[in-house]
Amino acid sequence: MRGIDFLVDDWKEELERIDLPGLHIDRHKEGIEKVIEHLNIPEYKKVFKRYDIRGKYPEELNEYFAYRLGRSVAKLVKKRKWKKQVVVCKDPKETSENLKKSLIRGIKNGGVNVVDSGTGSTDYLAFSSVEEKSVGIQVTSSHMKLEFNGFKLVYPEGNGFMNKDLDCLKQIFRENSFQREEDGAEIDKTYYSRYLDAAEDFARKHFQDIERKIVLDNLGGIASSRVEELLETLGAEVINLSSDKPKVNPPDPKPENLKHIERKVEETGPDMGIATDMDADRIAIYYQEEWLSGDETFAALIEVMKPDKVVASIDSTEIIEETAEKYGEIEHPQVGDPFVIDRTIETGAELSGEPNGHYCFTQFVPYNSGTLAAAMIAGSDLNEIRKKLLDISIVKKSIEVDDKYSSMEKVKKEALKKSEKLIRNT
Numbered sequence: 001m002r003g004i005d006f007l008v009d010d011w012k013e014e015l016e017r018i019d020l021p022g023l024h025i026d027r028h029k030e031g032i033e034k035v036i037e038h039l040n041i042p043e044y045k046k047v048f049k050r051y052d053i054r055g056k057y058p059e060e061l062n063e064y065f066a067y068r069l070g071r072s073v074a075k076l077v078k079k080r081k082w083k084k085q086v087v088v089c090k091d092p093k094e095t096s097e098n099l100k101k102s103l104i105r106g107i108k109n110g111g112v113n114v115v116d117s118g119t120g121s122t123d124y125l126a127f128s129s130v131e132e133k134s135v136g137i138q139v140t141s142s143h144m145k146l147e148f149n150g151f152k153l154v155y156p157e158g159n160g161f162m163n164k165d166l167d168c169l170k171q172i173f174r175e176n177s178f179q180r181e182e183d184g185a186e187i188d189k190t191y192y193s194r195y196l197d198a199a200e201d202f203a204r205k206h207f208q209d210i211e212r213k214i215v216l217d218n219l220g221g222i223a224s225s226r227v228e229e230l231l232e233t234l235g236a237e238v239i240n241l242s243s244d245k246p247k248v249n250p251p252d253p254k255p256e257n258l259k260h261i262e263r264k265v266e267e268t269g270p271d272m273g274i275a276t277d278m279d280a281d282r283i284a285i286y287y288q289e290e291w292l293s294g295d296e297t298f299a300a301l302i303e304v305m306k307p308d309k310v311v312a313s314i315d316s317t318e319i320i321e322e323t324a325e326k327y328g329e330i331e332h333p334q335v336g337d338p339f340v341i342d343r344t345i346e347t348g349a350e351l352s353g354e355p356n357g358h359y360c361f362t363q364f365v366p367y368n369s370g371t372l373a374a375a376m377i378a379g380s381d382l383n384e385i386r387k388k389l390l391d392i393s394i395v396k397k398s399i400e401v402d403d404k405y406s407s408m409e410k411v412k413k414e415a416l417k418k419s420e421k422l423i424r425n426t
Contacts, residue, residue, distance in 0.1 A: 047065075051338050054149075055148065066100075070106020070107040074106070074110025074112040077135055083156065085112065085113040085135075085184075088139075089119070089125040091119070091139065092220060093140070103137065111183070115187055117189060121221065121276075122152055123364075123367045123372070125367075130158040132156075135156060142278060142279045195226065202372060203230075209235035209379075211235060212272055214272045216241065216275075217275050219276065230374070234375055251277055253277050255284065261273040272285065272378060276371070280370040297373070298353040299319045302323045302351065303389075305376075310352065311351075313332065315355055316332065316353075357370070
């Protein structure tokens with residue numbers, strides 16, 4: 001049975017809520033086929049990315065999309081024989097609330113139970129999923145522009161969905177074929193206290209108190225990251241610049257977006273500035289009048305933890321290699337946090353990361369945590385640590401292209417040609 005045919009009656013309220021020209025149509029007057037034509041927007045195919053789901057709201061992704069995704073997630077849960085329950089969470093973005101409601105409705109209509117864990121960071125979702133031993137899904141577009149929204153999915157173990165399961169979910173979504181099910185149950189259950197207690201316990205294994213004054217901005221994620229609570233619990237004095245809406249668009253913690261933090265540090269004299277993106281899975285550190293590179297932050301975390309095994313994406317620099325090898329082994333999987341974290345779990349590594357500000361502490365939760373990374377850096381002796389690091393310059397530049405995948409294929413072909421020529425010459 002084609003799912004939308006029988007779902008439209010149940011969906012009148014959601015259809016009226018979707019703020020998109022052409023979707024506010026009288027289904028009785030126009031007919032069901034016209035409704036289906038408008039609902040199955042061709043742009044939907046663009047939003048399934050390599051690691052998550054992201055699209056422009058409401059043209060590419062809206063409440064109907066969220067409902068249909070919920071139905072698809074429920075079907076995937078049953079197909080994979082996972083626990084018939086999904087943990088749902090959202091970031092503080094305005095459009096996230098209605099998307100979450102529609103997502104939950106879709107999951108329940110698919111005959112799967114829902115645990116609504118409220119508003120939180122993505123590592124908080126992962127923590128909640130581990131506690132519930134259930135798949136989790138977060139409504140967030142992370143560091144993307146405010147006109148976007150999206151979804152991130154995690155396994156019951158807490159790590160992000162891999163390609164095979166995201167591809168299967170995409171296929172179920174595109175088939176759009178669902179049966180009527182007995183509704184699943186819904187409960188509200190938050191894990192804020194347990195999450196913060198676990199983060200504090202982890203941090204106190206490496207230091208006792210943070211004796212710093214810190215400027216903090218969660219770039220709109222004030223209700224989600226719990227960074228301020230953790231830092232203050234550990235002893236820091238925090239000047240929080242966060243608000244319900246981010247001061248920058250996109251809410252991406254890159255130095256060019258964070259001049260206001262630099263100014264506040266200079267005005268008020270704190271020791272450090274910290275920024276996270278909206279779902280707090282990446283972090284940026286301002287210290288001694290400069291922004292640390294992602295590799296410097298990663299190396300500092302290695303110096304604090306001294307792990308016997310580290311996993312770092314292949315685009316990491318020699319700073320990570322040299323620092324990690326002082327204490328143990330290092331592995332370099334392909335770029336992309338699902339691949340990095342998957343390898344981290346396989347090898348039993350305590351710490352993993354990427355130069356983009358993603359850092360995962362597997363003994364806390366196997367997902368990138370800007371919240372815990374902020375505490376770990378704030379509690380470190382950064383002066384002494386930086387003296388130990390390899391002194392190299394790191395220059396990275398983003399280049400806009402129409403299609404990054406085809407562009408990368410061209411780069412790889414050109415690199416292979418040059419390497420073959422180099423080998424012949426030597």
